[in-house]
Amino acid sequence: MENPDLVIRRARLTDQKKLQDIAIRNGKIARIADSLSAVPEKEIDAHGRLAIPPFVDPHVHLDAVLTVGSPRYNLSGTLIEGIQIWGEKKADLNAQDVKKRAVEAIKWEVVQGTQHIRTHADVCDPGLTALNALLEVKDEVKDYADLQIVAFPQDGILRFPGGADLLEKALAAGADVVGGIPHHERTREDGLESLDIVFKLAQKYNKDIDVHTDETDDDHSRFAEHLAAKTLKEGFEGRVAASHTTAMHSYNNPYAFKVIGLLKEAGISVITNPLDNIALQGRFDTYPKRRGLTRVKELLEAGVNVGIGHDSIMDPWYPLGKGSMLEAAFMCLNVTHMTGYEEMRQIFKALTFNSAHILRLEGYGLEEGNPANLVILNANSEINALRQGAEALYVLRAGMVIAKTEPAKRFFLDQEVKLEVPGIYE
Numbered sequence: 498m499e500n501p502d503l504v505i506r507r508a509r510l511t512d513q514k515k516l517q518d519i520a521i522r523n524g525k526i527a528r529i530a531d532s533l534s535a536v537p538e539k540e541i542d543a544h545g546r547l548a549i550p551p552f553v554d555p556h557v558h559l560d561a562v563l564t565v566g567s568p569r570y571n572l573s574g575t576l577i578e579g580i581q582i583w584g585e586k587k588a589d590l591n592a593q594d595v596k597k598r599a600v601e602a603i604k605w606e607v608v609q610g611t612q613h614i615r616t617h618a619d620v621c622d623p624g625l626t627a628l629n630a631l632l633e634v635k636d637e638v639k640d641y642a643d644l645q646i647v648a649f650p651q652d653g654i655l656r657f658p659g660g661a662d663l664l665e666k667a668l669a670a671g672a673d674v675v676g677g678i679p680h681h682e683r684t685r686e687d688g689l690e691s692l693d694i695v696f697k698l699a700q701k702y703n704k705d706i707d708v709h710t711d712e713t714d715d716d717h718s719r720f721a722e723h724l725a726a727k728t729l730k731e732g733f734e735g736r737v738a739a740s741h742t743t744a745m746h747s748y749n750n751p752y753a754f755k756v757i758g759l760l761k762e763a764g765i766s767v768i769t770n771p772l773d774n775i776a777l778q779g780r781f782d783t784y785p786k787r788r789g790l791t792r793v794k795e796l797l798e799a800g801v802n803v804g805i806g807h808d809s810i811m812d813p814w815y816p817l818g819k820g821s822m823l824e825a826a827f828m829c830l831n832v833t834h835m836t837g838y839e840e841m842r843q844i845f846k847a848l849t850f851n852s853a854h855i856l857r858l859e860g861y862g863l864e865e866g867n868p869a870n871l872v873i874l875n876a877n878s879e880i881n882a883l884r885q886g887a888e889a890l891y892v893l894r895a896g897m898v899i900a901k902t903e904p905a906k907r908f909f910l911d912q913e914v915k916l917e918v919p920g921i922y923e
């Protein structure tokens with residue numbers, strides 16, 4: 498092996514018992530072995546911390562991030578009031594403002610270990626302000642994050658004249674993925690028709706599809722079924738994602754079983770958004786209140802690919818969030834009762850490989866020959882990373898450190914306290 502530019506020493510990989518050295522040359526992973534004799538220019542000692550490929554956020558609304566309270570707060574906490582407030586905000590949205598907020602939120606995500614992001618851009622205004630702003634952002638941030646942009650008809654495609662034309666205009670302008678929101682159309686019939694339009698445009702522009710699907714507590718919202726059938730009919734297997742699918746929590750079990758089977762057959766990935774949906778759903782319930790998430794455990798058991806999205810970062814739908822995928826995953830595993838040992842590891846995998854599959858990323862993963870995009874987390878296992886919301890000590894992109902975090906030290910009297918018990922969850 499030629500002399501590497503950088504070697505990361507003593508890193509823990511999720512699939513290896515022994516600590517590994519990772520040699521990086523010309524921006525790529527040159528070699529991974531348990532002890533490399535190479536003497537590089539630079540070294541990073543990982544001290545047994547976890548090295549992983551970057552987190553992937555497959556679902557966020559970067560046009561709306563950091564707008565909470567503007568023009569007003571969501572007092573009911575409902576999804577519908579969120580859409581109303583966003584409608585008011587949209588009336589005077591300007592591109593500079595969108596860009597500034599989006600770049601800020603992307604930096605928050607990158608510094609916590611994310612490098613691949615799929616964002617939705619609302620395409621219901623004639624000027625396509627959000628989309629045009631995010632297309633510029635995509636170019637501006639490309640050295641530290643990859644952006645995919647979904648043309649997202651937040652108000653529905655058929656709820657106002659010219660909705661389908663705007664969606665098409667967005668694709669012609671450079672949006673990467675076709676979005677939809679069938680459960681928000683006026684009627685079930687309009688919802689079905691909106692999906693016909695989504696598929697027609699996806700075929701015409703050769704784009705993947707990512708539809709906000711059944712994001713409601715209404716168990717009669719059944720567009721996931723149709724999305725799967727349509728995917729099979731149109732030969733779009735492996736190119737479609739169903740975001741949210743929260744109504745599935747309230748389907749009767751035999752029907753949920755049927756839908757999960759259809760999603761699997763159609764190769765549809767599901768994206769769950771635990772932070773928003775635990776807060777937004779169940780708002781019409783008294784007690785007991787529903788948890789508001791799709792059936793993550795059952796979907797994974799059936800072999801459906803499930804990713805986890807952040808969705809909102811301080812916007813009209815969810816006033817909190819800090820761009821941490823570990824926080825979204827922590828919420829997910831608690832709400833979905835996935836606290837079993839292997840289940841927690843599965844949830845961690847959803848943040849990386851499952852979501853990378855949704856974005857159809859190439860060269861993803863810590864393997865020789867792949868781009869040296871990786872993160873060293875301040876934890877010695879996936880479970881400890883989830884439990885502690887571990888900091889990203891180093892974030893590397895093409896072999897360069899692009900972000901780092903110095904973790905806080907905690908003291909009881911004058912003794913440092915580490916929130917970790919050696920040997921457990923290693």
Ligand code: FE2
Pocket residue numbers: 556558617709740808
């Ligand atoms: Fe969303």
